[in-house]
Amino acid sequence: MKRRINKVAVVGSGIMGSGIACHFANIGVEVLLLDIVPRELSEKEKKKGLTLEDKAVRNRIVNDSLQASLKSKPSPIYHQDFAKRIKTGNLEDDISKVSEVDWIIEVVVERLDIKKQVFDNLEKHRKKGTLITSNTSGIPIQQMSEGRSEDFKKHFCGTHFFNPPRYLRLFEIIPGPETSKEVLELLNEYGEKFLGKKSVVAKDTPAFIGNRVGIFSIMSLFHMVKEMDMTIEEVDKLTGPVIGRQKSATFRTVDVVGLDTLVHVANGLHKGVPTDEAHDLFAMPDYINTMVENEWFGSKSGQGFYKKIKNDDGSSEIKSLDLNTLEYRPQKKASFATLELTKTIDKVEERFKVLVGGKDKAGEFYRKNFAALFAYVSNRIPEITDELYKIDDAMKAGFGWEHGPFQIWDAIGVEKGIELMKAEGKEPAAWVNEMLEKENKSFYKVKEGNTWYYDIPQKEYKKIPGQDAFIILENIRESKEVFKNSGVVVEDLGDGILNVEFRSKMNTIGGDVLDGLNKAIDLAEKEYQG
Template sequence: MNRTIKKVAVLGSGVMGSRIACHFAGVGVPVLLLDMVPKEAAESTKPAERNKLVNDALTAAVKSNPSPVYTKDAVKKITTGNFDDNMKDIAQCDWIIEVVVERLDIKKLIYDKVEQFRKPGTLVTSNTSGIPIHLMAEGRSDDFKQHFCGTHFFNPPRYLRLLEIIPTPHTDKAVVDFLMYYGDIILGKTTVLCKDTPAFIANRIGVFSIMQIFSLVDKMKLTIDEVEALTGPVIGRPKSATFRTADVVGIDTLVKVANGVYENCPDDEAKDLFKIPAWLQKIVDNNWLGDKTKQGFFKKIKTPEGKSEILTLNLDTFEYAPKSRPKFASIDAAKPIEDLHQRLKMLVQSPDKAGEFYKHFHYGLFSYISHRIPEISDTVYSVDDAMKAGFGWEIGAFETWDLLGVERTVKAMQEAGHSVASWVTDMLSKGHKSFYKIENGKRLAYLPATGDYAPASSGDDSGFIVLSNHTDKLVWKNNSCQLYNIGDDVLGLQWNTKMGSIGGDVLSGIQTAIEKAEKDFKGLVIGNEGANFSAGANVGLIFMLAIEQEYDELDMAIRLFQNTMMRARYSSVPVVVAPHGLALGGACELSLHADKVCPAAETYTGLVELGVGLIPGGGGTKEFVLRAADEMHVDEPDTITLKNRFLTIATAKVATSAAEGFEIGVYRKGLDEVVMNQGRRIAEARKSVIEIYDSGYVQPVQRNDVKVLGRSALGALLSGINGMQRANYATEHDGVVARKLAYVMCGGDLSEPSLVSEQYLLDLEREAFLSLCGEKKTLERIQSVLKSGKPVRN
């Protein structure tokens, strides 16, 4: 691809524009962010006054939570200006993204200015979600048309991975190919090629899904709280489920998209579902639009005691009442089932009201998506990818259909009065029983246009490795782990425990994987495909052993964890870890001991054990001491480096992105490598294993030269801990734990700085961990985490 993006212009600094600018800055691209001159500053010559609108918008974006950038320093790459004074500066930009108000006449006025200043060949795209792309290209020059298309980001751009690419008939194919590539590799997006149809793919299917649920509310007499219980994480959807999602997006926005489909899709067989029900129209008329108006389907209030409480709207009385906890026998029975696929099968087959809802919902959804091909897309995987990346579905609609059995479900749908597109019945008549299949580790999808299977990807899929696609190359497994041959003489290990927790089975899996890799392979990749890599060690096991005072067994468990981490560090072949999502506690310790880490950009890592009244006991404390020793400089006091490392652990600091993982010292600059697209991290990790092995990998030797500072640093750290307690920044028990940590990190009560071995530090670490397991307040914290997910502050 002979195109480079050195600078981007974003025209429009509203909620989307400012956050799109932040995302580009976050990946390292300089941005010019422009907006209007405020009316009151029309005659002013002061840049601060003329740029007030854009500057205020950017400031609000940067302050928003969650952060739109990977690190705060990224904002320095954004230059602000206004349409009157700075439009000429777009001549220095390689990509111009228009994000102004959703009115065609205003967009065309902006494009008139763009055509005056853009250099030929510059990309111009619109982030519109509702205006046909081809209408915006009308009347423009040939060069503009060739380099123009839609690029629909989802809000917030950093976190929602979908980027819909919508070309016009005039768009150069090379431009489309470049945007698909750039969005994937550089921006970390799931890029989906869309047709220029109303609401494109994700909003078309997503809003249909919501409107269908609204119709079932009336048909089945369901309450809002019942729907939220039925349509959230239990079926692989976000916690915001249905009505909360509408509040977040904006109920007026939802109604606008629904009206747009109803008015502009006369041939949509389900268009009547997009009619706004009377109760929804009343909500809009009341201006109860969700979060933006502080009330919608839900409303947050303060109780007389000063506590926050969420109230739910009653759609019959239009009054708010405390949230209820609906009870469905099938959901109660399904919740303990960790595997989403098994859980969905059970729920749809349930004989209660929930099962009835799931049948109605899925049959209607399957019918609708079948009729949208080839209208909105030629491929089934584009529909699934769009819903997973844009609406946070864990499993796509066609994937769910496969799971429930296409042939069996089609029969049930027809009996229930739901039509199915002819291409689906044609597929079944040809003997093809599923929309997807796996061959040689690659996923193929049925292509209706050809009547055969093709790679489930719009471009080169060689950079995507899905571990579970290699079931035909399973090397070993136990109750929690699976070890695969992922090609090129590399093994891949994953586990499927709750929250990716690391217990005995997982530790055994890591040890076995390394042993097998050392024998017959170049190295090992460790990753998994759950929502998170791992929330850390199995604290339930620790609590059980501690509460029963099984200290010998607890000592053995800690030794096993330490030995496994050291096995990863000192294996005879490279071990590369590819985390994503949460990588906390023990998972962070595994990263600290890997030869290399290839974290997804959205990886949240840190040594968080202090929060539950413990210190890192799986080699994490030892490794931070070792790294501090290696970082000590002759021109500054040694205690500064150690203190910084100590505070990172003592405050249970968590990096809120992989980039911050370097800042807190978990990842190593020049060695570990961030992967923007989460789906590519396993492939990047495999490539790293091969590169490290082929460069002449030599098995490392355990260190005996780790400098520890003894009493000279211990006094300073203990003084700091006492100060934190006196200022009420730390509780008494926080102080107990922190003093144990300080003791270990200083190498004990040594009279002078000394050189010690890693094993010496591991022993100190283990002894401190064990002693803290006997503390009543530590056990209270662990118990609180097990019950509520949060440690008690004691």
């Protein structure tokens, strides 16, 4: 399906709706942003003598929401001038304008009845062939498409952006029962090529892929921190950069995202996946329930797992929540002997074996944590996806993990991962043992410069799609290396072309780098095309 997306309509101007509108404006697309009409005048409007019929009043909700988004940090827009590409309106006066757009994205409140009302109105004005998608984070696509026209169903699916849309790369595409293959291919390519996303096609299951695994991982830590009598500083120390995740790690990240947001998704999973083997894990620990009752949601409420306070001398201090007393106390420095062993290991993937072998509480933590994660993701196939690499892609693009669960498992060793599980009373899905029985010892392998994944239904390795447009240096360094010194590595990219990769500290240019560049030029002139 070849078509250009010149104009989109975003229905719903909340944090996500305005953020999505801004991101389309960032890439040069014209946007129509719509929201409901206010039912009451604000005090400011009353003082101005305005009525409910004035355009400024009727567009107040959408205009205020967009302006709040444009002022937020980090900014959703590349440049404030790009906001001129966004035109605002309301769902009564301007809904007919959706007939002029190429793609309609619904981003209203997460209630099926309201979404269906919106679709009823949109279908009256939408022209045939127009893409129409929902940014739902959990309502089944099948339920939303019920009662719609054949053309609507053919062009309808879920498109789940992660917040904030400009910065988080995951773009989940969730087909409905009758979504056409051409629509899925178009959205998949558009997400990658134009939106700058990692497109992942997911099955229509609760929370799809990213949030299903991501929320499991966080909820697992919420329970584990109490079971192991750990502090939040200790968990954040163990779940941050040392394992290739953001510096804010676990509890600081929850403070930024908002505990209420996480609890909402977790409660939805607790209700929506009653047969999940980890169902009880989605139930809130008592300390989380107390925090929610106290409205300790994190940054948005001024306190969460951490709280910034002003001391009597005017200085600022960040205090930590003691999960036993639920009182704030000075932060405690976390240190572990196991982490000291990884300081000389630059590659994150090479640290995992050391971490699970630790003899202290850190080692115990990693063994328990990874055992639970490996068991969970292996059992989600084929429920949430048929391809294991999609789980890894979703966690890397949506949660900022440097390595996905199956990549971590490969780094530790598949058989070692099963050993960790059994020590915790867990078992992998049957397909993992079947894979090993056929002498397939890893989930991924590199062949001919490309990454191949183990295809479970076919019981063989297949090349991950989409690699042909890229040269992945990580996959060719060893097999295509033609020269190396301490400053550079020269690799054969194929087609007679050499690549010179700086390996010096901070890419500084010294004698070895200059020697390497000269060597590469000599090789290119004698044996290659360039």
